[in-house]
Amino acid sequence: xxxxxxxxxxxxxxxxxxxxxxxxxxxxxxxxxxxxxxxxxxxxxxxxxxxxxxxxxxxxxxxxxxxxxxxxxxxxxxxxxxxxxxxxxxxxxxxxxxxxxxxxxxxxxxxxxxxxxxxxxxxxxxxxxxxxxxxxxxxxxxxxxxxxxxxxxxxxxxxxxxxxxxxxxxxxxxxxxxxxxxxxxxxxxxxxxxxxxxxxxxxxxxxxxxxxxxxxxxxxxxxxxxxxxxxxxxxxxxxxxxxxxxxxxxxxxxxxxxxxxxxxxxxxxxxxxxxxxxxxxxxxxxxxxxxxxxxxxxxxxxxxxxxxxxxxxxxxxxxxxxxxxxxxxxxxxxxxxxxxxxxxxxxxxxxxxxxxxxxxxxxxxxxxxxxxxxxxxxxxxxxxxxxxxxxxxxxxxxxxxxxx
Numbered sequence: 060x061x062x063x064x065x066x067x068x069x070x071x072x073x074x075x076x077x078x079x080x081x082x083x084x085x086x087x088x089x090x091x092x093x094x095x096x097x098x099x100x101x102x103x104x105x106x107x108x109x110x111x112x113x114x115x116x117x118x119x120x121x122x123x124x125x126x127x128x129x130x131x132x133x134x135x136x137x138x139x140x141x142x143x144x145x146x147x148x149x150x151x152x153x154x155x156x157x158x159x160x161x162x163x164x165x166x167x168x169x170x171x172x173x174x175x176x177x178x179x180x181x182x183x184x185x186x187x188x189x190x191x192x193x194x195x196x197x198x199x200x201x202x203x204x205x206x207x208x209x210x211x212x213x214x215x216x217x218x219x220x221x222x223x224x225x226x227x228x229x230x231x232x233x234x235x236x237x238x239x240x241x242x243x244x245x246x247x248x249x250x251x252x253x254x255x256x257x258x259x260x261x262x263x264x265x266x267x268x269x270x271x272x273x274x275x276x277x278x279x280x281x282x283x284x285x286x287x288x289x290x291x292x293x294x295x296x297x298x299x300x301x302x303x304x305x306x307x308x309x310x311x312x313x314x315x316x317x318x319x320x321x322x323x324x325x326x327x328x329x330x331x332x333x334x335x336x337x338x339x340x341x342x343x344x345x346x347x348x349x350x351x352x353x354x355x356x357x358x359x360x361x362x363x364x365x366x367x368x369x370x371x372x373x374x375x376x377x378x379x380x381x382x383x384x385x386x387x388x389x390x391x392x393x394x395x396x397x398x399x400x401x402x403x404x405x406x407x408x409x410x411x412x413x414x415x416x417x418x419x420x421x422x423x424x425x426x427x428x429x430x431x432x433x434x435x436x437x438x439x440x441x442x443x444x445x446x447x448x449x450x451x452x453x454x455x456x457x458x459x460x461x462x463x
Contacts, residue, residue, distance in 0.1 A: 116448025394429025
């Protein structure tokens with residue numbers, strides 16, 4: 060009887076080689092697919108939180124208002140402050156016509172130390188400049204109580220930071236225009252033991268700059284102290300507390316022009332790449348046409364190199380930095396309000412190691428006349444989302460990060 064011959068060594072090799080090839084190819088395809096998913100920049104799904112918040116949505120922020128462990132959206136219109144409850148985004152009015160119009164800025168903090176979030180609010184900025192703080196009533200269904208902190212003509216921005224080094228944050232304000240002396244008074248307000256009845260002590264950090272549209276806080280020299288970066292007609296200025304008082308260092312002059320409105324910077328934020336390189340990003344000039352990135356000159360720590368990464372806008376206004384795609388580098392989020400047809404929200408992704416080359420991703424075109432924006436994880440999935448408030452569009456929108 061004839062039997063089948065066993066496969067020889069060559070046949071066995073061919074069989075094994077074929078199997079190994081299939082395994083290698085399969086592994087390679089899976090790896091490439093995973094790498095492609097990792098490198099793919101996220102898209103953002105837009106949700107309208109409020110189609111008509113008021114004439115202008117001046118400011119947006121986040122806070123866990125109802126203490127349920129989820130970040131809520133808080134937004135400011137000319138005469139109201141509202142919080143939108145996560146995840147239904149139901150609107151709750153906190154105050155209505157209880158401050159001089161227009162409300163212009165808001166900063167969350169537990170001011171009275173009761174474990175519940177309060178808010179500082181800048182109002183009446185075009186005429187008087189009044190600074191308030193608000194806290195809830197017996198329940199969140201009641202109107203919030205409004206208390207006075209102080210006044211500063213043309214008050215425009217307010218942020219919490221421990222610039223005095225006391226171990227407790229102060230409320231740092233930057234007026235838009237000078238009202239006393241040679242420039243605007245960049246001022247820190249300290250919380251007194253009884254913030255309802257007692258005067259809030261003040262410290263003036265700088266009063267030499269003009270048309271200061273915004274400021275930001277960071278430890279720029281990494282010495283453990285909180286510094287202040289300002290965007291003004293003079294450009295980008297670093298304000299620091301020293302042993303001899305407050306010192307101001309000009310880091311950059313910003314946009315160049317013959318008129319004050321054409322000079323300097325209007326918005327400023329600080330970002331960092333995954334290799335540790337820190338950068339400063341600005342909108343230039345105030346309500347400006349260009350987005351510029353500054354990187355520090357290694358030969359001179361006080362010298363920063365300017366790179367205009369995009370231009371041609373009208374009324375650039377919102378600015379933030381955050382790692383949106385999870386690669387370790389922070390992207391730039393920018394909003395503009397008056398550019399014909401294309402006004403909206405844009406993200407810039409750094410594509411090199413020196414913060415010079417940036418790729419543009421349009422998040423919203425024509426649907427958000429951006430007055431203010433900020434970034435936080437509102438859905439709890441670990442991916443940062445964008446919330447923006449509109450001027451001419453009168454709306455409030457959440458852009459949910461769709462990164463796989």
